[in-house]
Amino acid sequence: MMDRQQLAEDVERPVPRVRRPDRSQADPNPGSIDELIPEDHPVRLVWELVEGLDMTGLYAKIRSVEGHAGRPATDPQILVGLWAYATMEGIASARRLAKLCYRDDAFKWLRGGVDVNYHTLADFRTDYGEWLEQQVVDVVAVLMHEGLIDLNCVGQDGMRVRASAGSGSFKREAKLEERLQEAQHQWEHLQQEFENGATEPSARERAARQRAARERVERLERAKEERKKIEAGREARKKGDGQQARASMTDPEARRMKMGDGGFRPAYNLQFATTLDTLVIVGVDVINAGSDGGQMEPMVEQIETQQGALPGEYYVDGSFSVNDDIDHVAQRGVTVYAPVKDAEKKKREGKDPYAPQKGDVPQVAAWRQRMGTEEAKVKYRQRSKCEWPNAMCRNRNLQQFTVRGLTKVKAAVLWYVLVHNLLRMVVLRAQRASAVE
Secondary structure (H helix, E strand, O other), X not given: OOOHHHHHHHHOOOOOOOOOOOOOOOOOOOXXXXXXXXXXXXXXXXXXXXXXXXXXXXXXOOOOOOOOOOOXXXXXXXXXHHHHHHHHOOOOOHHHHHHHHHHOHHHHHHHOOOXXXXXXXXXXXXXXXXXXXXXXXXXXXXXXXXXXXOOOXXXXXXXXXXXXOOHHHEEOHHHHHHHHHHHHHHHHHHXXXXXXXXXXXXXXXXXXXXXHHHHHHHHHHHHHHHHHHHHHHHHHHOOOOHHHOOEEOOOOOOEEEEOOOOOEEEEEEEEEEEEOOOOOEEEEEEEOOOOOOOOHHHHHHHHHHHHOOOOOEEEOOHHHXXXXXXXXXXXXXXXXXXXXXXXXXXXXXXXXOOOXXXXXXXXXXXXXXXXXXXXXXXXXXXXXXXXXXXXXXXXXXXXXXXXXXXXXXXXXXXXXXXXXXXXXXXHHHHHHHXXXX
16 A cells, blocks of 8 residues: 555655554543433433332342452342333343443443443343332332322233244144254263263353253243143134144244234234323233233233222223123223124124123123213224334334243333333423423
8 A cells, every 4th residue: 555655756745744543642531431421311311210210129139248258249220221221222132232331322321330241131131020010010100199190091902022933943742842852862962971071161161051952951841831732722712723733942932923914923912001191001911822802801900909999991902802801890890992893794784783782791781882872982082092102112123022931021021111101201290390380
């Protein structure tokens, strides 16, 4: 490459004078970590919200204590802040988050010079589902106590999210048994290899290989159990169909479900109950059933257990219209608004879809008659609002899970719910303050 001296001689002109890098010099303006981001950066709001959460349960699990040996643990408040901001920014990968902690100023500011790694972040995201659920309950309770929300109008909606498993991982009984025997043989061979000293891996490598082999055996054993459940369900619907049942080798609890585009893929079914006037999620569950039928009563029970109160009016779409659910929920004093199935078809046949049907209990008959009134039809239009939290979670990249199993999947979902409700709390408080002024 031609240097500047040669260039100057070739064109018969003075040597160009330029400023060249000198990386041996000290930074004249080192600054502090707090100066990495401006005062109005959203990450400061996230940290403020995280500081308001109850971390007692997380600190109680730390075994490293003052006065005893052991390396200090990473402050849980930092990890909560990192995952809360990552969720808000649509980051669901622990590996990507670990890299951003050293590349992005906002994440650098959150960790405040404390080192974090991928394994710590990945484990923390899914190991504290009970704590996350309690925080969601507590935030809703605070909002109700402050009078910012109520349970007068609640809507429930289901959302199917792609599982980590691939469609090709679903196998029948014979193939699962074959793969399980291979995994068990691999585990035994690995143990013999270590005992005979055929290889001398490091302690970390040895533990990693053993863990991978052991977890593969456990997944396949679980897949066989889940396949039996699927078989029983299919057999109950259609005799002789159970033999076609398949389960995933990589995520046994995932199920093939019909998605929004009409295709069938491995997925989980998320259930959100949302206040229709303030759009706060007051109930959340994750199931591996492809249908929403039968999910209304469990959600109402969850809301009553966690908040000590029942919804006044409950809005669901036609997939939830199960007579037993409507009956049981109505007996609790909840007014159900749900479309009557095949109403238009019955009208074309000259039948009144809103008239009590043979076998209807009083609560179901009352529901039918109610949905035939103009008042109910007008009120039911607001049900679509409960789909807004689903859309917000989608916008935050809730497209496909990177974790496996109902327990870990629900923990991942709770991060989205907690972040959603914390941000709604900020908005609702601001609206109240503005109204007062």
